[in-house]
Amino acid sequence: MCRFKSCRERYALVAERNMRRAKDPRRTKIHVSSNLTKGISVMVTQTGKEIGMAKDSLTASSALVKEFHRRYRVHPTEAVIHKLMYLVQRKSLIEKDKILFSEMFQAWRFGPVLPRIRAEFRTGNMLHGISGNVSTDSEKLISTVLDRYGELSVWDLSCLCHQELSWQIARDGLAPSENGNVKISINAMMLDVIHQKILRTRHET
Numbered sequence: 001m002c003r004f005k006s007c008r009e010r011y012a013l014v015a016e017r018n019m020r021r022a023k024d025p026r027r028t029k030i031h032v033s034s035n036l037t038k039g040i041s042v043m044v045t046q047t048g049k050e051i052g053m054a055k056d057s058l059t060a061s062s063a064l065v066k067e068f069h070r071r072y073r074v075h076p077t078e079a080v081i082h083k084l085m086y087l088v089q090r091k092s093l094i095e096k097d098k099i100l101f102s103e104m105f106q107a108w109r110f111g112p113v114l115p116r117i118r119a120e121f122r123t124g125n126m127l128h129g130i131s132g133n134v135s136t137d138s139e140k141l142i143s144t145v146l147d148r149y150g151e152l153s154v155w156d157l158s159c160l161c162h163q164e165l166s167w168q169i170a171r172d173g174l175a176p177s178e179n180g181n182v183k184i185s186i187n188a189m190m191l192d193v194i195h196q197k198i199l200r201t202r203h204e205t
Contacts, residue, residue, distance in 0.1 A: 057103040057114050061085055062130035064142050071146060078121045079110065083157035086112040086164075087145045093186075093193045100138055105184040107170030109177065111161035112184055164192050
């Protein structure tokens with residue numbers, strides 16, 4: 001696993017390249033400080049139309065489970081839900097520069113975990129009876145993520161999440177066997193968002 005300092009150095013350079021390559025700098029303003037003694041700070045300024053935020057992570061997760069079942073005729077496991085929800089949150093930051101829900105993930109050993117979803121499954125509720133709907137934009141985000149990642153196994157999703165810098169930063173100093181409960185910050189997620197935008201720009205050019 002990549003170490004914290006080297007990750008910060010690498011993604012500071014990635015962020016700087018992204019700012020130079022951005023085709024529409026009016027949409028997202030990103031400031032990255034590469035001073036390793038002060039860490040990395042990322043500031044995102046929303047200038048476009050805001051996405052309709054889900055009431056909470058349970059509402060968004062319920063919408064994801066319903067769409068997953070509609071497509072594949074099976075219910076996703078808890079582990080799959082956590083990882084797909086992380087990818088939905090990341091996709092919202094990529095496409096809308098805004099989080100879809102406010103709850104923060106924790107960096108467990110097999111990938112990001114939402115504590116409220118964990119609590120639902122521990123009590124046996126398993127998202128049954130969750131009321132409320134997500135916006136049309138949110139449904140599109142969920143659909144896009146399932147188009148790309150919906151058929152991956154839980155282990156493939158876990159490996160994918162382990163490549164995320166945000167997860168690696170939160171896991172720094174923990175043994176591979178430790179679950180941990182360190183929160184994955186939105187600032188750290190934005191570094192992965194920057195990386196994804198660079199990859200997209202390269203693909204388009």
